[in-house]
Amino acid sequence: xxxxxxxxxxxxxxxxxxxxxxxxxxxxxxxxxxxxxxxxxxxxxxxxxxxxxxxxxxxxxxxxxxxxxxxxxxxxxxxxxxxxxxxxxxxxxxxxxxxxxxxxxxxxxxxxxxxxxxxxxxxxxxxxxxxxxxxxxxxxxxxxxxxxxxxxxxxxxxxxxxxxxxxxxxxxxxxxxxxxxxxxxxxxxxxxxxxxxxxxxxxxxxxxxxxxxxxxxxxxxxxxxxxxxxxxxxxxxxxxxxxxxxxxxxxxxxxxxxxxxxxxxxxxxxxxxxxxxxxxxxxxxxxxxxxxxxxxxxxxxxxxxxxxxxxxxxxxxxxxxxxxxxxxxxxxxxxxxxxxxxxxxxxxxxxxxxxxxxxxxxxxxxxxxxxxxxxxxxxxxxxxxxxxxxxxxxxxxxxxxxxxxxxxxxxxxxxxxxxxxxxxxxxxxxx
Numbered sequence: 185x186x187x188x189x190x191x192x193x194x195x196x197x198x199x200x201x202x203x204x205x206x207x208x209x210x211x212x213x214x215x216x217x218x219x220x221x222x223x224x225x226x227x228x229x230x231x232x233x234x235x236x237x238x239x240x241x242x243x244x245x246x247x248x249x250x251x252x253x254x255x256x257x258x259x260x261x262x263x264x265x266x267x268x269x270x271x272x273x274x275x276x277x278x279x280x281x282x283x284x285x286x287x288x289x290x291x292x293x294x295x296x297x298x299x300x301x302x303x304x305x306x307x308x309x310x311x312x313x314x315x316x317x318x319x320x321x322x323x324x325x326x327x328x329x330x331x332x333x334x335x336x337x338x339x340x341x342x343x344x345x346x347x348x349x350x351x352x353x354x355x356x357x358x359x360x361x362x363x364x365x366x367x368x369x370x371x372x373x374x375x376x377x378x379x380x381x382x383x384x385x386x387x388x389x390x391x392x393x394x395x396x397x398x399x400x401x402x403x404x405x406x407x408x409x410x411x412x413x414x415x416x417x418x419x420x421x422x423x424x425x426x427x428x429x430x431x432x433x434x435x436x437x438x439x440x441x442x443x444x445x446x447x448x449x450x451x452x453x454x455x456x457x458x459x460x461x462x463x464x465x466x467x468x469x470x471x472x473x474x475x476x477x478x479x480x481x482x483x484x485x486x487x488x489x490x491x492x493x494x495x496x497x498x499x500x501x502x503x504x505x506x507x508x509x510x511x512x513x514x515x516x517x518x519x520x521x522x523x524x525x526x527x528x529x530x531x532x533x534x535x536x537x538x539x540x541x542x543x544x545x546x547x548x549x550x551x552x553x554x555x556x557x558x559x560x561x562x563x564x565x566x567x568x569x570x571x572x573x574x575x576x577x578x579x580x581x582x583x584x585x586x587x588x589x590x591x592x593x594x595x596x597x598x599x600x601x602x603x604x605x606x607x608x609x610x611x612x613x614x615x
Contacts, residue, residue, distance in 0.1 A: 211321070212314040219311050221328050228332040229308060230254070235324050239312060242325035243304070250329045251302050258296075258339050296342055298335070306330070354380050354390055358397045365454075367405060367424070367433040367479055374401045406482035410475060413455055416597075417494045420458040420473050422486065430454050438476045443468075444490075465492050497595045498529040499604055505541070505587070507570075507579075508614040516573045517615060522551070524566040524591070526558070533559040533596035536566055541611075542588040543579050557596060566591075581613040 221231060230253055234245035304310075309328040314321065357373055357380075364370050377394045384391035404426050413421040424431050432454045439446050439458050443465035449458050458473060465471050473488045503525040510520040522541075528534065536556045541549040551568060558564040577583065586608045594601040 207316075207318060209316040210313050211316050214310070214312045218313075219309065219326075221309065222311055222326045226328065228330060230329045230331045231327070232329070233324060233326045235322050237322070239314075239323045239325065242312065242323045246325050246327040247302060247304065250327060250331075251299055254302070254331060254336075254339070255299060257336055258343055261336070261340050296339060296346070298339055298342070302329075350380060350383070351390065354394055358393060361397055361400060364401075365429065365431045367408070367431055368435070370401050370405055371480055374398055374405075377401070402481050405479050408477070408479075408482065408484050410477065410484050410486035412486070412488065415488050415490070417490055417492070418460060418462065420460075420475070420488045421452075421455050422458075422475060422488075423455050424477060424484070433477065433479070435478070438478070439473065441471075441473050443471055444473060446473075462490065462492050467492055493530050493532075495532060495595065495598055496530045497532050497534045497593065497600070497602060499526050499534065499591070499593060500529075501525065501591070501604070501606060501609060502527060504610040504612050506612050507574075507581075510570075510574075512576070512615065515576060517576055518573045520570045520574055522568055522570055526564045526566050526591075528558065528561055528564060531559070531561045533557060534593050535596055536591060536593050537601075538590075538592040539566075539568070540590045543584045544587075546578050548589075549574070549579070559596075576615050579613070580615060581611050585610065587611050 221229075223233065224231060230250055232246050232249040232253070234242050234249060236242035236245055306329070307327055308330050311326040313324045315324060354377075357377055361373065364373065377398045381391050381394035381398065384394065408424055408426045408431065411423050411425050413423055415421075424433065432451070434451070436449055436451075437456060439449050441460060444460040444462045445464070447459045447461055449456065451457075456475070458475065460473060462471070469489070469491075471490050471492065473490065474485065475488070476483060476485045501524055506523040508521050508523070510517040522539075524539070526536075534557070536554050536558070537552075538554065539551045543549070549570060549572065551570060554568055556566065556568070558566075587606070589606045589609065591604045591606070592601065593604070
């Protein structure tokens, strides 16, 4: 290490010194006599000189040279001490690898706070001259900057610590990929991995690891899908999936409809809930809600169809009501079976709760608490037993060929209750 530092310091002596073959006249200087350290070699110091058309230009060039020499010293020591560099260099045995390694090391070393802190305020001594060389005026600026072996060692330790932190950061990001469930966090992890990958040279195995993680995350973000949780009239609930894993996003989906008015789009846990009104929609199988989720790498779209009549219930009776069977005691019949053929206009599930049959002005036949459920559009058979005893002569189709009555029913979905009233309804009895 001492030899390397000495080499770096001796480099300052090899810098071009003004030629004495031409007329040279010092017009102005910072001191009457040039200090002994100028163009010399002093232990634990870097001595450099630069020239420029202005004093400030020469001064800034000097500071740049100080930074360059310190960075080079760090890079050369890292190259010498790095087991990775030695093994890869032996394997590749080419100058291109060495140049890439040094360039990457120098770039990262420049970010060390000590390097960034190099300034005129830390200069141990300086000397400048305004010189006339032939027909030109030029400024020469000399800097004596403190930099010891102890400082070099501290910088190398700091660099290695930062390098280790990069490895730990990479491993941490890669380890959490499969556990990520937020799409924004996935996107942020891609950016962090890309920043790491750009900082590694091409032959660094960490660069390959970072690129594999980047590709995996981009593929996940590209191939996500929308899954329906529930689709009921007026509301759609959905969630996002990557494979079998449920994921979430803070970015609202784009939602549109061919006729409905979207009233709200909100996140609820891992679900997205879309509510809408459909007052302006006609009965059309194409009525739909379309949701589209976007990220930087892909999109997912899903269409949710709805039927404006999906919550409606409406039934009617268009066939004869049949009373049959039971036990005949001569004047009365008990345990009579009643059959009513119902037709439902809509597919909405409904429940028959109560039936009333009116034979003229006779006492009504009332059957309560039926709670018989039916689903689907079209015809359904309503069958039940009448608990009360019926007088054969009174409750007979021979006396009353048509009756009045009502059927009370409700929607299973909404609980809405309706009554279907019968007028002049044909009836048959088996007695």
